[in-house]
Amino acid sequence: MAEKETENKSRLNRHRGDFKWHGIKTRRYKLQGGDWAHVIRRVIIGHKGESAKFHLRYFEISPGGYTSLEKHRHEHVVICVRGKGKVRTENKMNTMNYLDTLYIAPLAPHQLRNPYDEPFGFFCIVNARRDKPRPLK
Amino acid sequence: MAEKETENKSRLNRHRGDFKWHGIKTRRYKLQGGDWAHVIRRVIIGHKGESAKFHLRYFEISPGGYTSLEKHRHEHVVICVRGKGKVRTENKMNTMNYLDTLYIAPLAPHQLRNPYDEPFGFFCIVNARRDKPRPLK
Numbered sequence: 001m002a003e004k005e006t007e008n009k010s011r012l013n014r015h016r017g018d019f020k021w022h023g024i025k026t027r028r029y030k031l032q033g034g035d036w037a038h039v040i041r042r043v044i045i046g047h048k049g050e051s052a053k054f055h056l057r058y059f060e061i062s063p064g065g066y067t068s069l070e071k072h073r074h075e076h077v078v079i080c081v082r083g084k085g086k087v088r089t090e091n092k093m094n095t096m097n098y099l100d101t102l103y104i105a106p107l108a109p110h111q112l113r114n115p116y117d118e119p120f121g122f123f124c125i126v127n128a129r130r131d132k133p134r135p136l137k
Numbered sequence: 138m139a140e141k142e143t144e145n146k147s148r149l150n151r152h153r154g155d156f157k158w159h160g161i162k163t164r165r166y167k168l169q170g171g172d173w174a175h176v177i178r179r180v181i182i183g184h185k186g187e188s189a190k191f192h193l194r195y196f197e198i199s200p201g202g203y204t205s206l207e208k209h210r211h212e213h214v215v216i217c218v219r220g221k222g223k224v225r226t227e228n229k230m231n232t233m234n235y236l237d238t239l240y241i242a243p244l245a246p247h248q249l250r251n252p253y254d255e256p257f258g259f260f261c262i263v264n265a266r267r268d269k270p271r272p273l274k
Contacts, residue, residue: 008242008243009242010226010227010229010239010240010241010242010245010247011239011240011242012224012226012231012233012237012238012239012240013237013238013239013240014234014237015234015235015236015237015238019236021236021238044238045214045238045240050212050240050242051212051242051243052191052211052212052214052240052262052264053190053191053264053265053266054189054190054191054214054262054264056214056216056238056262074189075187075188075189077182077189077191077193079193079260081218081236087149089147089149090147092147094149096149097151097152098152099152099156099158099218100149100150100151100152101149101150101152101158101181101182101193102147102148102149102150103147103148103150103182103187103189104147105145105146105147105148105187105188106145106188108147110147123216125189125191125193125262127189127190127191128190129190
């Protein structure tokens with residue numbers, strides 16, 4: 001399927017190995033901000049005219065990388081599918097391993113990190129309509 | 138985490154192997170209707186007071202099993218994570234393998250089947266507020 005497709009039609013995106021999908025581009029984690037490192041984003045559902053009230057994205061953090069430490073009103077649901085990583089939610093630190101799932105409640109400060117030697121990859125599901133993240137100092 | 142927890146708080150559900158999660162019960166696919174066979178359901182996000190606009194469920198179809206052939210206004214997003222299966226959407230039949238993703242558009246008739254020898258397991262994400270499925274004859 002072409003990345004430009006924008007109709008609200010049923011669609012299969014085949015996994016082509018290495019946590020990449022046919023028809024899905026690899027993008028920067030964020031366009032702006034310098035408070036993160038070595039993270040990529042693949043938007044699987046949400047940018048092609050789908051009417052679902054949620055988006056499905058795949059993120060991958062390379063060894064040594066981390067996402068922004070931030071909070072927002074919208075929730076996150078995270079499913080670890082590649083390697084393992086560290087996640088801070090509120091003031092708790094946990095390790096996520098294969099298929100562990102995480103619900104991040106509204107306004108909970110959170111950050112994901114990869115202090116390991118292998119890529120840390122996870123699905124992250126969010127509301128389609130959502131507020132902007134706010135960085136924490 | 139206890140299954141009865143109903144607060145809107147951040148929560149890690151560890152995978153305890155075999156596509157089961159700590160704190161998550163195994164349930165029947167549907168409470169009523171005889172148009173399906175050998176399907177179980179695990180609701181990972183959505184039954185514990187979470188405010189997200191979507192629910193995350195894991196379904197597993199044993200060899201020979203199938204879900205209802207049905208349609209509804211709400212969308213499905215399916216991610217294959219165990220074995221492989223067949224999916225009918227509209228009048229197309231596809232095989233789903235590991236990490237293939239499927240978007241099922243509103244009112245598209247659909248059915249998932251497992252004609253193989255291993256369990257077919259997949260995540261299915263839906264809107265939290267959604268209409269009732271309607272069976273197709």
